[in-house]
Amino acid sequence: MAEHDVLIVGAGPTGLVLAICLTRLGARVRIIDKTQGPGTTSRAMVLHARNLEFYRQFGFADAAIEGGIRFKGVNLWAGGKHAGRIAFEDVGPGLSRYPFPLVYPQDQHEQMLVGQLARLGVGVERETELLSFQTVDGGVRARLKGGGVHQARFLAGCDGARSTVREELGVGFPGGTYADLFYVADVIGSGPPSNGDTHVALDEADILAVFPMKGPGRMRLVGSLREPPAEELRWEDVSKRIIEHLRLKIDEVRWFSTYRVHHRVASAFRRGPVFLLGDAAHIHSPVGGQGMNTGIGDAVNLGWKLAAVLQNRIDPEALDTFETERIAFARQLVSTTDKAFEFINNRGPIAEGVRLHVVPFLLPKLFSLRAGRRLLFKTVSQLAVKYPDSPLSAGPEGGDRLPWISFGDDGDNYAPLSSFDWQVHCYGEAPPEVRELCGARGMPLHVFPSHPGIEEDAVYLVRPDGHIGLDGASALGNYLDEHKILPR
Numbered sequence: 001m002a003e004h005d006v007l008i009v010g011a012g013p014t015g016l017v018l019a020i021c022l023t024r025l026g027a028r029v030r031i032i033d034k035t036q037g038p039g040t041t042s043r044a045m046v047l048h049a050r051n052l053e054f055y056r057q058f059g060f061a062d063a064a065i066e067g068g069i070r071f072k073g074v075n076l077w078a079g080g081k082h083a084g085r086i087a088f089e090d091v092g093p094g095l096s097r098y099p100f101p102l103v104y105p106q107d108q109h110e111q112m113l114v115g116q117l118a119r120l121g122v123g124v125e126r127e128t129e130l131l132s133f134q135t136v137d138g139g140v141r142a143r144l145k146g147g148g149v150h151q152a153r154f155l156a157g158c159d160g161a162r163s164t165v166r167e168e169l170g171v172g173f174p175g176g177t178y179a180d181l182f183y184v185a186d187v188i189g190s191g192p193p194s195n196g197d198t199h200v201a202l203d204e205a206d207i208l209a210v211f212p213m214k215g216p217g218r219m220r221l222v223g224s225l226r227e228p229p230a231e232e233l234r235w236e237d238v239s240k241r242i243i244e245h246l247r248l249k250i251d252e253v254r255w256f257s258t259y260r261v262h263h264r265v266a267s268a269f270r271r272g273p274v275f276l277l278g279d280a281a282h283i284h285s286p287v288g289g290q291g292m293n294t295g296i297g298d299a300v301n302l303g304w305k306l307a308a309v310l311q312n313r314i315d316p317e318a319l320d321t322f323e324t325e326r327i328a329f330a331r332q333l334v335s336t337t338d339k340a341f342e343f344i345n346n347r348g349p350i351a352e353g354v355r356l357h358v359v360p361f362l363l364p365k366l367f368s369l370r371a372g373r374r375l376l377f378k379t380v381s382q383l384a385v386k387y388p389d390s391p392l393s394a395g396p397e398g399g400d401r402l403p404w405i406s407f408g409d410d411g412d413n414y415a416p417l418s419s420f421d422w423q424v425h426c427y428g429e430a431p432p433e434v435r436e437l438c439g440a441r442g443m444p445l446h447v448f449p450s451h452p453g454i455e456e457d458a459v460y461l462v463r464p465d466g467h468i469g470l471d472g473a474s475a476l477g478n479y480l481d482e483h484k485i486l487p488r
């Protein structure tokens, strides 16, 4: 007999969001982590708009925004010259309620998530390590160090890049490791990069990004070294030329760490009752700050599906769509970030010239057009994530994220998503047969005024995660029957 519905291994951002999502939807979870406490270092710095939209559904987007800094713009520097600035202040209006990336250090972010989970009555069990597991009738039996044996219906491996769950499953993690060594440092300093913007500098040898942090003179440096020393790298060993090029004066280094960057995607995200999410499933270069954000997206995608299956509100086959939807996105992401990283790092003399003398000057010009900046924002903020090939997607816009529409003082069409449940949206007139069907099946129906951003009289069946399941009214009954969908 399963003691819990879901055993979540790992309390990083991915595991915490999965625990919040499942608990919020009424599932019984146990979340364990082998460490003594949450991470105390800043690591991933950017939380993107799509995840703020999910956090709004959970009710804590404002708490995140309060703790972070809105990303205003990025300055490009090449060989010590300020090449230009790409403004982010005006990119998002009309695209999302959160038209900005949020600079929000991972330690603060995790603490906020731990607090939100505690408010739902669930605590992270610390110093509890998953050693091994086996699938048994009705679920998974896990052997825990410090916790005995535990049985659950499902197991979620949110246990990071060196995942025990992935290893135990024997699932491959193909890809590679970049030769460059990355360093991260939280510093106190002054100079042009301390103006609250983000700065990216390139020179012949190195790359450095500087992010603003809360507090006077606080900044986060992320750099890469092409020729790392054989010995362990210390801050004292980091070439100071690129820092001087930025006219950055550093008074104190509060945290310094190095890490190797890999580009890998697990060859499967699901084996029976066991799932892989977050860094356990995919890792890539930090270009664009996508890693942690993708793990949070995985957690939301799996969370609502698991809860619905546990409560017999959807066909269990829906669980297969977790892999279909998320592995496709992870592969595309790893390939794009890999190309971007290879391009930035290309060592040939021509590529070097383009990298230093063309791109940093061309990009700000390219993105001086608002349309270009909006496209860039849509892509990096993950607002463009869609699942057209999913068995859960039907009709022309099936699988797309629901377009966000603001009705000014009358609110927006994302407000009802806080129920985290299936719902029907009509933009204009609601056809009588749709009203009747929603009434008969207890399916929430929301009718909004027609809007230029959306087809007149459009009818969408919206999934709990805000993606369109079905675009169109005529197949509504069939879709609900086919997938055995029942509202909560």
Ligand SMILES: Cc1cc2nc3c(=O)[nH]c(=O)nc-3n(C[C@H](O)[C@H](O)[C@H](O)COP(=O)(O)OP(=O)(O)OC[C@H]3O[C@@H](n4cnc5c(N)ncnc54)[C@H](O)[C@@H]3O)c2cc1C
Binding pocket: 009, 010, 011, 012, 013, 014, 015, 032, 033, 034, 035, 043, 044, 045, 046, 106, 128, 129, 130, 131, 158, 159, 160, 161, 162, 163, 164, 184, 222, 257, 258, 259, 277, 278, 279, 280, 286, 289, 290, 291, 292, 295
């Ligand atoms: C030094 C450093 C700097 C980074 N900088 C950036 C950056 O600038 N930008 C960026 O986007 N990303 C960065 N990252 C990556 C980012 O931190 C990860 O993408 C993110 O943490 C992934 O979240 P996760 O929850 O999937 O996994 P993790 O955060 O790795 O969490 C996994 C958890 O599982 C626990 N665990 C592991 N095995 C077991 C087990 N057997 N039993 C129980 N618990 C277990 C671990 O203790 C850990 O708490 C950085 C990472 C590091 C280490």
